Amino acid sequence: MNRTNYLIEVFCISGVIGIISRFLGGIETSYIILLVLVVIDTLTGMAVAIKNKRFNSKGLSKFIKKVVTYSVSIMTVRLLEIGILTLVQTTLLSQIMVAFLEVTETVSILENLTLLGVPIPKNFMSLLLTHLKIPGLGRIDIPGNSEDNLSDIEELIKYQIPTFNDQYIKRLLEIKFEVWKSVAQQVNIILREKDADNNELIYYKIMAEIELGFKEIEEKLKEEKIPREYIEECSRCSQHKVDKWLQKVKSICFSQESIENKKEQFIESLMVFLYQTILSARKGADNNGE
Structure with a gap:
């Protein structure tokens, strides 16, 4: 067939x-x-x-x-x-x-x-x-290179994460940020598709990518054998921030903004979430006497 x-x-x-x-x-x-x-x-x-x-x-x-x-x-x-x-x-x-x-x-x-x-x-x-x-x-007016919007995530990976001394925290953050960068790339692709003007459809497509991102992070953390206490502490500190970010993503998807504005707003919301993750990890490291 x-x-x-x-x-x-x-x-x-x-x-x-x-x-x-x-x-x-x-x-x-x-x-x-x-x-x-x-x-x-x-x-x-x-x-x-x-x-x-x-x-x-x-x-x-x-x-x-x-x-x-x-x-x-x-x-x-x-x-x-x-x-x-x-x-x-x-x-x-x-x-x-x-x-x-x-x-x-x-x-x-x-x-x-x-x-x-x-x-x-x-x-x-x-x-x-x-x-x-x-x-x-x-x-000719065609939207430019979507990778430009991801350069800030690269800078976080290159310059912020290496400042941590704890190797487990450093590797945990590297895994998370690489996955979220990949998700951001996929979101850019979704917003380039012909049906990107359907707010409900792009919302569920983006949420599906985010769910895949969470699963990929979980699998990679297991592969890297990050201690369970690090993973649980990170989840405990970030859950409220995750919920807040997902609400922001929903509001962006259902807004009446242009596709280009939605791309920028998604990257901005992701950057806020990642910086919050960095700050939470730094507080946790300080409390543990890194």
Whole structure:
């Protein structure tokens, strides 16, 4: 059954590509480049999901959906060009459409590569979009690199955690902060999806990622053999802060703010929670005479 579905999906893609090729006129090469970029974006997105232990089988479905929707967009514009042949002969409109989609995929690929650890300069994305202009559109306005929003978490991991002398506290905080950074990356991805304007849906998606984060922390603490008393003390001190943070996340998800504002507010709320965790750990260490 799975093999049959796979063959049907491949047949659908082949059919769409075949139909599109009849309408492309002089932009076949640009369309092929766009398809290659879509494939690369899908593969790098899957790599990010695997790295963050969030991989599922929806990658192929998303790829097919993107190929179909992009193709329909290009076909619609190309049909318009064919329809106005009696007035003007042009492929400029379809070329602009393809170029915009190519830029969108390129930005997404660079974001995925950044999440995979490729050292892309923080201001590269904004520099690219500032200087890249498409005739008829001017400067392209696409949300920038989501990794910029996570740099503060990296600074906490690099500069705050090493100040603890107790190795168990230090390792416990490292595990927690790395997991929450991974969750923040997933939230950025969720808020980039097409259904991100559905407040209830994004709330439950984000809560599902947060629950997975708690489970991952618990598993890693067991693997690292952190003493039980450290884990229990940390849980006791942080439970109220966790409840308060989750309420904040809910209010952000159901607010009428823009998606970009919601991203920033989520990161800000997470940073407050992480700083509170640092302060609680420091008080606990002082009480234990670190």
